[in-house]
Amino acid sequence: DAKSKVVILATGGTIAGAGATAANSATYQAAKVPVDKLIAGVPELANVADVRGEQVFQIASESFTNEQLMTLGKRVSALAKQDDVDGIVITHGTDTLEETAFFLNLVVRSEKPVVVVGSMRPGSALSADGMLNLYDAVAVAAAKDARGKGVLVAMNDEIQSGRDVSKAINIRTEAFKSPWGALGMVVEGKSYWFRAPVKRHTTSSEFDIDKIEKLAPVEVAYGYGNMSDAAYRAFDKAGVKAVIHAGTGNGSVAKHIVPALQELRGKGVQVIRSARVTGGGFVLRNAEQPDDKYDWVVAHDLNPQKARILAAVALTATQDSKELQRIFWEY
Numbered sequence: 080d081a082k083s084k085v086v087i088l089a090t091g092g093t094i095a096g097a098g099a100t101a102a103n104s105a106t107y108q109a110a111k112v113p114v115d116k117l118i119a120g121v122p123e124l125a126n127v128a129d130v131r132g133e134q135v136f137q138i139a140s141e142s143f144t145n146e147q148l149m150t151l152g153k154r155v156s157a158l159a160k161q162d163d164v165d166g167i168v169i170t171h172g173t174d175t176l177e178e179t180a181f182f183l184n185l186v187v188r189s190e191k192p193v194v195v196v197g198s199m200r201p202g203s204a205l206s207a208d209g210m211l212n213l214y215d216a217v218a219v220a221a222a223k224d225a226r227g228k229g230v231l232v233a234m235n236d237e238i239q240s241g242r243d244v245s246k247a248i249n250i251r252t253e254a255f256k257s258p259w260g261a262l263g264m265v266v267e268g269k270s271y272w273f274r275a276p277v278k279r280h281t282t283s284s285e286f287d288i289d290k291i292e293k294l295a296p297v298e299v300a301y302g303y304g305n306m307s308d309a310a311y312r313a314f315d316k317a318g319v320k321a322v323i324h325a326g327t328g329n330g331s332v333a334k335h336i337v338p339a340l341q342e343l344r345g346k347g348v349q350v351i352r353s354a355r356v357t358g359g360g361f362v363l364r365n366a367e368q369p370d371d372k373y374d375w376v377v378a379h380d381l382n383p384q385k386a387r388i389l390a391a392v393a394l395t396a397t398q399d400s401k402e403l404q405r406i407f408w409e410y
């Protein structure tokens with residue numbers, strides 16, 4: 080059997096990090112080690128695929144911009160169209176890995192496996208997790224049964240849906256959780272599957288990175304007791320197309336914030352209710368707030384940062400709040 084051909088696109092993060100000593104598991108510099116060195120560090124990759132690397136960026140992922148998402152997405156899409164590419168792995172900082180994975184899940188029109196991977200400890204640390212995570216990610220990207228399941232995240236022996244997964248812990252290697260559970264596991268280079276996503280993604284998506292030029296500006300404000308409307312007024316001045324309200328409980332909105340949000344909506348800004356409560360529920364429409372009356376949108380089960388990604392993509396195609404709500408139900 081010919082081995083699968085997998086391209087590793089490196090963007091930085093802790094998986095490319097280096098610390099002063101092996102005891103530095105948490106204090107180190109991210110985005111230091113080039114992709115060829117990452118690949119050379121795991122000779123076993125050659126057992127599961129023919130791999131080659133490309134250095135796309137060398138950054139910590141909290142600094143990822145919309146322009147960088149676009150650049151990465153267009154590169155993934157171009158590679159996925161090539162006959163000599165069977166799967167793509169993206170090494171990424173963990174802080175915003177969930178956003179990039181969801182973005183690619185929405186806009187890359189390919190059945191080929193796209194697997195995003197990071198690590199919680201730099202390669203220089205005792206019990207570094209990056210090498211096994213990279214091996215697992217390449218093994219999943221090379222696997223035929225990973226095709227058509229949307230963009231995946233392989234971390235800590237688990238295969239997660241890029242749509243659902245979130246960084247939930249900042250220190251432990253079991254940092255990534257999905258409220259709906261992992262899709263499967265990867266053990267010694269073999270994938271084991273237990274469920275598949277039902278939301279629209281990749282080949283069943285109406286969005287296509289090849290046809291998008293610029294993402295819409297969307298900002299997020301966090302809800303809490305005594306919240307003021309200052310952030311929303313500032314976002315409005317800055318020219319946003321949508322605001323994500325990371326509301327309390329069921330995406331609830333303090334009564335003294337409602338007038339500012341209605342004012343923004345009146346000017347055409349979309350108001351999207353997400354929630355700071357992310358353990359495994361979803362925001363119910365017309366509960367806590369009259370969304371129909373105010374012409375607001377609910378983010379379904381998407382956390383605020385994922386809701387930002389979907390809104391930034393969807394608003395390249397429509398400015399209609401009903402369409403936007405349909406998209407939030409379907410993706």
Ligand SMILES: NC(=O)CC[C@H](N)C(=O)O
Binds near residue numbers: 138171174175197
């Ligand atoms: N574990 C990590 O990758 C975190 C490092 C850095 N903050 C980043 O997201 O790139």
